Amino acid sequence: MKTDFASTARLLRTPLLGLAIAVAAVACSKKAARPPVQPVPVTVASASRADVPFDIQANGVVSPLSTSAITAQVDGIITHVYFREGQDVEKGALLFQIEPRPYEAAYQQALANLARDRETNANAQKEVARYESLVKQDYVTQEQADQQRATAGASAATVQADEAAVENAKFNLGNTRIRAPISGRTGGLLVREGNVVHAGGSTPLVVINQISPITVRFPVPATDLPLIQKYSGSAQLPVTAVPGGARQSAQDTAGGPPGETGGDTPQEQTSGVDPSAVNLLARLPPARGTLYFVDNSVDTLTGTVMLKATFPNTEKSLWAGQFVSTTLHLFNEQHALVVPSEAVVTGQQGTYVYVVDSANTVEQRRVSVERTQGSVSVITAGLRDGERVVRSGQSRLNAGAKVRVASAADSAGAAPGAGVPGGDSSARRGRGVRSGAGARGKPAASK
Numbered sequence: 001m002k003t004d005f006a007s008t009a010r011l012l013r014t015p016l017l018g019l020a021i022a023v024a025a026v027a028c029s030k031k032a033a034r035p036p037v038q039p040v041p042v043t044v045a046s047a048s049r050a051d052v053p054f055d056i057q058a059n060g061v062v063s064p065l066s067t068s069a070i071t072a073q074v075d076g077i078i079t080h081v082y083f084r085e086g087q088d089v090e091k092g093a094l095l096f097q098i099e100p101r102p103y104e105a106a107y108q109q110a111l112a113n114l115a116r117d118r119e120t121n122a123n124a125q126k127e128v129a130r131y132e133s134l135v136k137q138d139y140v141t142q143e144q145a146d147q148q149r150a151t152a153g154a155s156a157a158t159v160q161a162d163e164a165a166v167e168n169a170k171f172n173l174g175n176t177r178i179r180a181p182i183s184g185r186t187g188g189l190l191v192r193e194g195n196v197v198h199a200g201g202s203t204p205l206v207v208i209n210q211i212s213p214i215t216v217r218f219p220v221p222a223t224d225l226p227l228i229q230k231y232s233g234s235a236q237l238p239v240t241a242v243p244g245g246a247r248q249s250a251q252d253t254a255g256g257p258p259g260e261t262g263g264d265t266p267q268e269q270t271s272g273v274d275p276s277a278v279n280l281l282a283r284l285p286p287a288r289g290t291l292y293f294v295d296n297s298v299d300t301l302t303g304t305v306m307l308k309a310t311f312p313n314t315e316k317s318l319w320a321g322q323f324v325s326t327t328l329h330l331f332n333e334q335h336a337l338v339v340p341s342e343a344v345v346t347g348q349q350g351t352y353v354y355v356v357d358s359a360n361t362v363e364q365r366r367v368s369v370e371r372t373q374g375s376v377s378v379i380t381a382g383l384r385d386g387e388r389v390v391r392s393g394q395s396r397l398n399a400g401a402k403v404r405v406a407s408a409a410d411s412a413g414a415a416p417g418a419g420v421p422g423g424d425s426s427a428r429r430g431r432g433v434r435s436g437a438g439a440r441g442k443p444a445a446s447k
Contacts, residue, residue, distance in 0.1 A: 039404035042393035044356050045340050047383050052336045052373050053329055054227075058307075060218030060241065060326040062318045064211055065310070068182050069204035072197040073175040074098060085189045089180045089208065096178040096205060098197065103176055107169035114162035121159045124152035184210035209320045214313040216241050216289070218326045219304035225294075228307075231330045232291060239309035240286040241324040243317060287311050287318050291328060338376040343389045344369055353383065354390035354397050356405075362390060364399045 076098035083095055131145040187207040191197060197205065216239070220228070231237060289311035298305050307328070311318055318324065343353050344367065351369050354362040367382035383389070390397065397403070 037402070039360065039402040040393060040396045041406050042354075042356075042397070042403045043391045043406050044388045044403075045343060045391045047337055047339045047379065047385055047387050047389060049335045049385055050338050050376070052333045052338060052376065052378055054331050054333055054371075055373065056220050056224055056228075056328040056330065058218040058220050058326050058328070060216045060309075060324050062241075062243075062320055062322040062324060063215050063217055063308075064184070064209035064320045065213055065215055066182050066184075066210045068180075068184070068208045070095065070178060070180075070206050070208065071201055071204050072096075072098065072178065073199050074103065074172050075198050076100075076102070076176060076196070078191055078193050078195050078197060081189065081191075081193055083186055086186060088185050089183065091180055091183045093180045094177060095180055095186075096191075098176040098178070100173060100176040103169065103173040107166070107173045110162065110166040110169040114159065114166050117155065117158045117162050121152070121155035124148075124155040128152045178205070180208060182208055182210050184208040184212075211316065211318070211320060212313045213310050214318050214320070215308050215310050216318065216324060216326060217306060217308045218324075219299070219302065219306050220328065222298045222303050222305050225298070225305050227330055228291075228294060228305075228328070232294065236290040236292075238329045239289050239291050239311075240327045240329075241289065241309075241311065241318060242284075242286045242326075243319070243322055243324050284317070286327075287313065287324075333378070336370075337379045337383060337385060338373075339379060339383070339389050340391050341372050341375055341377045343391045344377050345394050354394055355383070356388040356390060356403060360403050360405070362397055362399070362401050362403055364397075 078096055079099050080097040081095070082097070083089055083093070089095070127148050128145075131140055131148045134140040135142055135145045185208065187209065189206055190203060191205050228237070289309045291307060291309045293308035295306040309326070309328075339353065344351050345353065350366055352364055352366045355365050356362055365382055368380045370378040370380045372378075390403065393403075
């Protein structure tokens with residue numbers, strides 16, 4: 001029985017083994033088909049010469065040119081308020097009225113005392129003249145004449161004291177009418193009609209901020225101080241300020257400049273944002289002013305120098321305590337070689353770009369980036385004027401790869417100088433970055 005089972009097993013295994021060998025032979029006889037290498041779709045731009053401004057960007061805080069906390073100089077009851085909260089007032093405008101009747105009475109009393117003592121003093125002066133003549137005739141003694149002269153002197157001093165009392169009473173009466181010491185905008189009203197105020201109280205009645213003109217203070221790195229000193233000596237340096245980063249937010253929400261790819265879709269970015277509000281923010285012009293103050297010391301904790309700029313602020317676009325994005329313009333670099341900043345890639349070996357030749361083959365080439373200004377990077381070495389560089393799609397490239405330009409419009413690329421004055425608004429906010437510290441791009445793909 002055992003022999004029969006073994007024979008049966010061998011008979012079953014023989015056809016299966018033969019079938020497996022046949023299948024393996026067929027598989028080995030066929031060569032694996034390799035798909036053809038497809039060119040990588042990219043967009044390109046040409047390196048070109050342009051005049052690039054050297055700007056220093058920083059975050060600043062708006063400060064009023066002057067601030068006045070209005071307090072009472074006399075005690076009394078507020079009988080009238082002549083302005084409303086948040087109103088613009090001129091210097092000398094009447095703000096508050098304190099009950100004047102007690103101070104009017106004190107003023108009238110001082111005037112009466114002065115009139116009385118002036119008459120007394122006039123009579124005392126006449127007595128002095130009479131006593132001097134009587135002394136010559138030996139009708140009175142010299143001692144009596146001297147005593148009368150002293151009485152007249154005391155009377156004159158009393159008149160002087162009365163005149164000072166009149167001035168003080170007049171001053172207190174004038175302080176019952178509180179006027180604006182500066183021109184500006186009033187804040188919240190801290191007292192109402194009927195409230196009792198006291199002279200020199202710790203709580204101000206209202207605070208006035210002068211906002212036209214207004215100042216903006218902003219810190220810059222101490223490494224930029226030599227350039228600031230060099231160019232601020234010959235002329236006033238222009239400064240622009242964008243309240244609250246409105247321009248940056250509007251551009252980012254709209255999906256960035258045309259022609260750029262990647263990132264979130266415009267629908268995702270504008271989710272929950274009113275498009276009309278975005279357009280309004282994008283059209284807001286930056287406030288323009290001039291640099292007028294450079295601090296005389298460097299903050300050792302932060303390594304920065306505090307600067308101040310003054311703005312006319314006639315349109316009231318800047319508000320006290322507001323955060324703003326400031327841009328200090330130093331000079332224009334003439335005929336600089338620039339490429340779009342997204343074309344520059346930062347890798348382990350430094351910054352580089354993918355250069356596209358006439359056969360649409362890319363070459364990975366190291367470049368030296370002097371600084372980034374807005375949407376362009378200034379190249380100092382490694383690239384020639386007119387060479388085409390890959391603007392988007394670098395993550396799928398390596399040296400020697402074939403590329404396919406996505407479209408004719410992208411082949412021309414946006415003008416590299418679009419990020420300089422006269423182009424998009426991001427250039428006006430750009431910050432000059434040296435040694436490629438601001439180069440942007442995706443990490444190099446591993447080969």
